[in-house]
Amino acid sequence: MTEHFVTVARKDFLEPGELTYVEVDDEPVCLINLDGELHALNDMCTHEEASLSDGTIDGDEIECPLHGGAFNIRTGDPTSFPVAVATEKYAVRIVGDEVQVSVRK
Ligand code: FES
Incomplete structure (x- = not known):
């Protein structure tokens, strides 16, 4: 499967230390601004059923x-x-002023 980037937000949507829930190709994604760097993780905790976007950022965790x-x-x-x-x-990735995420590799 090839990468398929989907626009999820504007570049300035999240401030450092903020996070939000988005969906990309039906996958739940937790989008996080960590010190100005954007990261995307699967939103579903691997332990049980909980949404990481309801969680809290503590350092780089x-x-x-x-x-x-x-x-x-x-x-x-x-x-x-x-x-x-x-x-x-x-x-x-950032394209223009849009944040894009790909859940495919
Ligand atoms: S630590 Fe138990 S559901 Fe996330």
Whole structure:
């Protein structure tokens, strides 16, 4: 499958430290502005059913709202119990003043 970028927001939509829920090709995505860098992770926690976009940013980690597990925002890797499985990290690019995400590799 080839990359398929979808516009999800304007470039200035999120301030550093903010996050939002978007959908890309029917996949739930958590879009995060981490210190001015945009990152996109699958929004569904890999532990149980919780939306990471309802969670909180703590340093370079996103903490799940349900049991406090956490993921590294830059890599999607698990960083805190009870999360043990990485979440998917997606490609993000800026085109003009639009933020685009691809959930396909
Ligand atoms: S559902 Fe996210 S830590 Fe349990």
